[in-house]
Amino acid sequence: MAMTEDGSLFLGASRKADGSFNKAEFLALKFANRHGLVTGATGTGKTVTLQVLAEGFSAAGVPVFCADIKGDLSGIGARGEPRDFLLKRAEEVGLEPYAMTEFPVIFWDLFGEKGHRVRTTVAEMGPLLLARLLDATEAQEGVLNIAFKIADEGGLALLDLKDLQALLTYMAEQAGALSAEYGLISKASVGSLQRALLLLERQGAEHFFGEPALAISDIMRIDADGRGTISVLAADRLMMNPRLYATFLLWLLSELFEELPEVGDLDKPKLVFFFDEAHLLFKDAPKILIERVEQVVRLIRSKGVGVYFVTQNPLDVPESVLAQLGNRVQHALRAYSPREQKAVKTAAETFRPNPDFSTQEAITALGTGEALVSTLSGKGAPSMVERTLIRPPSARVGPLSDAERQSHLTTGPLSGVYDETVDRESAYEILARRAGKAVAPQQAPASQQTPESDSAASRWKLPGFGHEDEAPAREESRAPARSRQRETVVEAAMKSAARSLASQVANQLGRALVRGILGSLKR
Template sequence: MLQEGKIYIGTSRKPDDSINKGEYLELKFGNRHGLITGATGTGKTVTLQILAEGFSNAGVPVFCADVKGDLSGIGAMGEPKDFLLKRAEQIGLDPYDFQEFPVIFWDLYGEKGHRVRTTISEMGPLLLSRLMNATDAQEGVLNIAFKIADEGGLPLLDLKDLQALLNYMGENASELSNQFGFISKASVGSIQRELLILEQQGAEHFFGEPALKITDIMRTTNDGRGAISVLAADKLMMNPRLYATFLLWLLSELFEELPEVGDPDKPKLVFFFDEAHLLFNDAPKVLVERVEQVVRLIRSKGVGVYFVTQNPLDVPEAVLAQLGNRIQHALRAYSPREQKAVKTAADTFRPNPDFNCADVITNLGTGEALVSTLEGKGSPSIVERTLVRPPASRLGPLTDAERQKVVDVSPVRGLYDEDFERDSAYEMLAKRAAKAAEQAEAARQAEEKPAEDTSGGSRWTLPGFGDDTAEAPSGKQARPRSSGYKRETIMEAAMKSVARTVATQVGRALVRGILGSLKR
């Protein structure tokens, strides 16, 4: 059943339920993306698992999210359960070998795997706006914040860096608006409130250093198998916007960092996006366009993206058109929207004259799917009703102890588990504020320094500075400063008047003498 250069998905059935032929996904078309859909409990997770196993054995690294917590079993040897053995016999899978796969566990919270982080700067204003559900005005302020950070040499690493920069922008809104455009203090305040909400939802665990290196999710083992990176997403799903934004950021990083490779014999990396509808729920048009662009162009980087969701209507039509490999599990058709989903799914397949897709979709059993993959020169194959093969790894989750053993021998152990702090926008702005405060204090003290009275050695201070009275050195009762100030002013005025008079008289005498000598 196994063939070189192909991933075995399962065996198709004829309308009379007899076995037909094996269904495969060709590795050279693995970067043409794919879609796995079906109602809850129809076998989507098992399909994801067997595809990940196939890519790993072919030497292709895999990244996938474990939404329900049961995908972790891919890191343990499979167990010979009756229903698995029965399926293997039914489809003619002989031998049915069990296997454990090289797995790296990741977790944004650092509880069930290695920490995954990125920086505010790497996230960028567009994805950050999506994460905060920002308005157009707030997104504009965020763009200005990133511009100020770039020009001012202020690294934005974590949430407190962005908070500090926003505080600075709010305090200097008038001056900065003249240079960068209007900065609304109301928008700044709204963004700060959204950042507080993100912090309470645990987003502070995601931002910081050391940031994830793309190369660490593209590892292969010494025996040539691709490492399977499994992201623990069961807790992350409590904040679905953070989950979707993180995975979209990861896609964007792959798109920006990987070189062009054209159409390789097999993908460089395969990316499974479970619960894909979360990516598009309430997403602004500019974000959907960004996803479409990445999906369309990342193929030439050798990356395959596979969306896993319940309903094909969850994926925008522009993105759906980019997904060449389709695996459709059973759908329910109780409501008008579900009936429309069935029709949409059926219409996306290359028809099979032996059966009606729309009728079959609602009658598929668990672990059964309609399969159509790219073949030949890249055209979709005729859709076939297929019994999906059983997995070689464990079906079900690892225990906490088993998971910890995998983490302890991980090739990235120690690289991401500890926080790394360096001077960034928060520290730099704090130092600048402290320096400015010191300079202001020095200037204030210089202005408050009392002047000496040359007449008798007593010090007199100008009004409005210091105390209202000053003590004379002689120990006599201090006089009010106002009277001393007036007396000093009168004396100075008199001396200046005398000096002007003497100078005028001397000047006139000199002029008369010069003119008289000229007359002679």
């Protein structure tokens, strides 16, 4: 039995009544975009199953994105070693020929240590996901929504954290004037957000925001042999900040949803996305966020993307999301505590029963490398659950050495593309320059100052926040000065807008859809 056959991935062999394994179990590629779930207790084989699935998809020409929590998955980029236990497993499940090989892999790392740097801009993240990352209250989330609107209307590119800090400083100084137009802007809320941003920086999140931003096309590559590239995100350090990890993967999922066109049902997916440690996505998440995750998971299927959640306990995934996952691989669960017993019962009830054995009893009796498997088949109906021995991987089981990883980074197709930070003019620079230009008028003698020179709005001079709406009762002698002042503001705004026109048009128009789904949500 080959790794892929007739539009299907070979997963392993199911057990007969006499205890032998002889019936091949497959995952149909045409149903792989119906999503899936891999669960099981620690040490039961979830990571190896993830590697087996990634290898199968790659061999079938499907790109894969997955997170490497412990570093073990990096071995997928090196040829496997014919160890005795692997050869024995291959013989048991009928994997012939069992060829050792490596797979095309690209390593990524938010911190740039074990892979190419992964970045996005603050604007692309959007206010809802940023609020989730900052653990913001409802009032603070409202302030973030206002900040994004001011940035859009004022032509201020929000690229990194210092851009957002500068804009929040402006909003605090102009809280009274801006509250009249956008709603209450509490200085206390602004201060809390600024403190949260500082904490985020100390945790290393500043590495994530900036340019060049990740291009979705770079995680959807096909190599010269027609194999899908496996993108492996180094997540061992990232897991020290689980909220950043979960928010990043949710952002990436939303980017895929936004950028990819509708394609309907295909013979095979355009990309398969593995969300390891999936419970971190839903832990303490507000109801509205879970609803949006459910919506994206449901709709992204038509974009040709399959999403596979990997977690220890099926109870970690909300029922509304669980209902969207058609392909199931359940490794052994323990049933010592009442919650664990409930998890076993819940997992058993999600499978189509097999009259040959008790699903609930089998879950607690599975050995390492065994799993209960049910996939979509025929017209999309779930197959009867089978007790399956998972096939062995063809690539290395275990991590790459530092030298091997570095070799991939320096010789790979993205060498040098994401490794240098680009810091173009954005909100921070624009606001700092405008504040600096206003110093001279403020230092003029009191007899030469106008009421305008005392206001923070006059110092910052953001587009759209001038004094065009002031009462016309001002003396005529001031009109020429105000006119010249407005011309200077417009000229400055046009210059800054010209420098970032292309990205602003793309961001403002392209982000409109995803903000409607995962972004600017009104309470």
